[in-house]
Structure formats: C-alpha cells, structure tokens
Amino acid sequence: MGTAGHGCDAGGSTPLRRATSEPPILAFIFACESPPQCRSRCQDRSEAGLIKRFRGDGVRYKAKLIGIDEVTAARGDKLCQDSMMKLKGMASSARSKGEHKQRVFLTVSFGGIKIYCERSGVLLHHHSVHEISYIAKDTRDHRAFGYVCGKEGHHRFVAIKTAQSPLIIDLRDLFTLIYDIKQREEMEKKAQKDKQCEQAVYQTILEDEVDDPVYQVGPWALRAGTQLC
Template sequence: MFNHKLPSDFPMQTLRKKTSPCKYKNEPGRFLGEGVSFRAKLIGVLEVPEARGDRMCQEALADLKMAIRAAGEHKQRIQVHVAIDGLRLRDDKTGDSLYHHPVHKISFIAQDMTDSRAFGYIFGSPDTGHRFFGIKTDKAASQVVIAMRDLFQVVFELKKKEVEMAKQQLEGKILPMRTHVIPISDPKIPKVKT
C-alpha cells in the first residue's frame, strides 16, 4: 500500500455531499392543485382486517409482491399525486384517475423493510372495510412518505385553524368571513385608491 503524508501546511477541507435545502418543507402551497407528483408502479391492492399495523402491512406487501411474481405480470405504471384533497393515483400513460383517497380516510403508512423503493398505505373506514395499497416508487419511497406526512400535518393545521375560527365565531369575537382576502402585493390585481 502507498503511504502518503501531506505537508502540515496543506489546506484541508471537509468534503461534503452538496444537498440543496428542501425548498418545499413546511410550504402548504405545494399541495394545492395537483400537488406533489411521484412516478411509481402499483404493486396491488389487498383487503386487510385492521386499520393499522406495521406487521400486517409488511405481510400484505410481501403477499402482493408474490402474487405479481407468480402471475408473471408487469406492475401498472402510475403517478402518485400528494395534494390537499388527498392521494390520487393516476395511470401514467392515459392520465386517468385510478383511485382518489381523501386524507382523513388514510389510516396507516408503512415503508417496506426489505425494499427502500416500496411502501404502502391503508385506506378505508370501519363501515366500508380497509384496503392496503402497495406501491413501488422510481426513487426512494421515503420521499413520498415524507410528502404524505407533511400533507397530514398541513391538513391538521388547517383543520385546527378552522375549529378555532368556528369557536371564535360562536363566542362572537369575530364576524363570519364572507369574502376572500387577497394579498395587496399580488401584481395581477389592480390597487384600489381609497
């Protein structure tokens, strides 16, 4: 082996992987409209007995993967849209909406312990039953899972504000809002002189 020594006055720099700061973190606006989009494949859908459970999700994901392999079929290419109105799974070729799942009916998210690009979530209610959706992403599944977590936080904060506004209205502290507030700094809107 080579044994090289650097001179003591040699400038040393710590090499770091350059990472751009997450420009979307804590920005609720990113979930408006179509929301944040991810390319993926639908592994499959499976009825599950419970609304929650990591072990159950891992088993469901393994069952779906085995069924796809046994059938010798290709997984359907999809786009996963994480938006304020929920999760939307669209066919990658046609753009048709395959599934739309409102946030309040998604009860559990689990990443695959054996595959960093796979995850799944449980959708449903006690009345209609629960279904597990297995998805394999083009990139790390953690990106989608983190986006979903951020979306849940945004929806929670919006709901909290809505409850607070309703509470204040009941107490008579504020008048009901009947108009939308538009920021004055918006260049598209003409300024009104008073």
C-alpha cells in the same frame, strides 16, 4: 383478497367514500430516517410553502402499483407488512408468467392521493385524505411503501413501489399540515366561543344590576330629599 397491479383497468376507478367527515388519523411508520437529499427537493417547508405545493393537482410522482389487498383493520405495522409481502408474492408469481407491475403516476395534494395509468392517463384510484388511516414504509425495501384506506369494515392496503423517496416526505408533510391547520381552526373556534360566553355572562350581570331595586332611585326619593351619596 389481494390484487396485483396489472393493466390500465386494474382495480377500477371508483373512489372509496366515507359516510361521515372526520379528521385524518395521523399514524405514520417510517422505518428509517430520510436521507438529506430527499429533504432538499423542497426547501420551503413553511406552512405557506407547503400550502402552495399541495394546492390544485399537487405533486406528481412516477411509480409502480404492486397491488391492492383487502385488510381487516384501519392501521397496524404488522398488518401492512404482511399485506405488502402477500402482494409482492402475487406480483412475483405474475412476473414469472410474463406480467409486470403496472406503471402509474400518482399525485399528492389536498385532494388526497390519485393514481393514474401511466400509459393511458386514466384515473385508476382516488383516495381522499380523510379515507387514509395509515401509511407504512416497507421495512425490507426502501423503494416500497403502502397505505390503508377505506371506511369501517372495508379497508384496503395499497402497495406502491417508487425510487422517488421524497414522495414519503410529501405524504408526511401533507398530513401534518392538514392536522395542524385543523387543530388551529378548532382552537380559534373554541376561543371565539369562550369570548362569546364571557360577553354573555357580563351582559347578564349588567342586566341584573339594572333590575336590582337597590340601584333604582325614583322621583319620590328626590322629592323627599334622599341623600344619594
């Protein structure tokens, strides 16, 4: 059941939550290469620069909420395109009745995506990074994109329209950054664990050598004039 974005109370403000913590699933679909002017908005795309960019409230963008639709899976290009067309159809029907897409602003940060009503500033939706499983651009409209969020058995497609193309780049950079940091942390943990295992094995070998009778020389041997070399 889809819902078009109209009014500041559309969709409610209760955020979706996962029962378990899991790494973000990187599944991005980009219909076209981003123009050079989009990349130039944030020259410092180093890890340190991106960490600074997405810290706290992150980056803010103006947009319109096309609508939110319940979907049957966590990912899929066709699933996203079908849902986008469905929501656009509902928005077009609403526009013929004098209703317009809800104006919002959204923030992109380490906390995920937050969508606020532009008029009242009320938080409408908050989807944390680990809840977002798929991001797709509309293949027929470069100003529209959407993302799938939610938990198993309860996925939603959120459709957004914005003229600010760098938003897509920021989403890509955010998820890639988080993925890279997590991968590095896991590698460091594995290296530390391997080092501890190596030290434990070495210590065991030393203890075995000390306990071995071949390496033990008692006072009786010295008194008997035993040759040690």
